[in-house]
Amino acid sequence: MPFEAAARIGTHNDKVFAMSREFDGKVAFVSGAGGGIGLAIASDLLEHGAYVFAFDLKAEPDALQGHPRARFVQGDLRDSAQVQSIFDAIDKAHNKLDLVVNAAGLCFFERDGSVEKADDAVFAATIDVNLTGAIRVVRASLPLLRKAGGGAFVHIASVVGLRNMENIIDGGPADAYQISKAGLISFSRSIAMQYAREKIRSNTVCPGSISTPMTADIYVDPRRTAAMEARTPLGIIGLPADVSAATLFLLSEKARFITGIDLPVDGGLLAKL
Template identity: 35%
Template sequence: MSNLNLFDLTGKKAIVTGASRGLGRGIATALAKAGAEVAILDISDAAAHTAAGLQAEGLAVHAVKGNLMDRADLERSFGEAVGVLGDTVDILVNNAGMHDRRACLDLPVESWDKVLELNITAVYQLCRLAGAIMVEKGSGKIINMASMLSFIGGFNASAYAVSKAGIAQLTKSLSNEWAGRGVQVNAIAPGYMATEMNTDLLQDDTRLPHVNARIPAGRWGGPDDLAGAGVFLSSAASDYVTGIILPVDGGYLAR
């Protein structure tokens, strides 16, 4: 394959979870623009609106509604997404996630369970489902969404930090199992991103200056900043890249 085609995803089938908005929508859009046919798997009715908007741009995008916190519905909706893609999948991006930004003493175990169910258990289940297809055909790309809290402890983020540390280890473990069978499993660790999940932090006059001071790039990131990493880890350009946690953080971790 020539260098000009390394990032071409024409003919590839991708599932991106939690892609009705924010970072997931940015990655789904980037994959579609690179030539992939994309199924957005999301609990929100907004997924249909997102898919329609991208279809209007001439992109091959479908919306599938599913509740990833319901294990049976996760399996059902994954099967539906594979079906609309022609009964196969080449790329899985596990973007859906949640954060409960409360101190440990204020976070009931029921809320802990919800965060871990969506952020790590659902990801494991989706990796198993997609991995079975990819391993059988000897090729595939799985991208999990890690975090700065895969590396650091964070603040008022015990459940989220544990889930994202788990994503890093799950990514490495599955890479060890499947790299020799043609499937690359990697993760992207976004830095501080100006999305709805961080609205409260962006309005926190106490913590915000400390976060800003640690970003050498001098700004928060956004969905467009993940586009290149998403396409790279989905494409032939990364065929010998596996088991990594790729920070896209404006230099935050290097500070």
């Protein structure tokens, strides 16, 4: 599905997923909320009653502007001081934090590849955002989750972090991206065990082929879109709304007995491999 079509139904305003005011009074942080999956998650949390602190390197999206329970901060996950500053602001405004979503992601696609193709700069930049950025968020947010008496992390990883895929797009491997997402999955499992007794849960959502602004250049090519649809058992490209639905479930009290898992949202791709 082209990105333009996906964008029209990229959040749950169309009632794809109804969780009536599940998050009333909850305070949430969402990185990567400037577009795509992060924006869908932030929008859905707002729709269901949460206060949302949204963070992205990009400018504030129109969908969040003017919302009384949304605060957008433009910043860089690679800067520890900038990351800490938003959690200081959350502490000042609410004196707690309940929900943390690491949805920021970076992939160089054509510049990524095998370890021989991708240079050090590609590996360093990808890992710094996708993995180390999430680590910075967790480190800064834990004191506020403790103030709330517990909470939940959801990290947006990828199916390529769960299973080696020789052909992530259709031009070969993307080792930097795959390594960063595998590291994120391992990190999530580690903190799930470390903080379980403090009632802090941690899970990942692992998308397959999803139509987002980051992948727009891929799906503009009908041949690539057809190839992705053909390799996915359900025969379609997923939407940000699909990933958001899984994320909101894992953040909710419905998932109170779930921690340390990795939930594929991939149209059946992993089951096929």
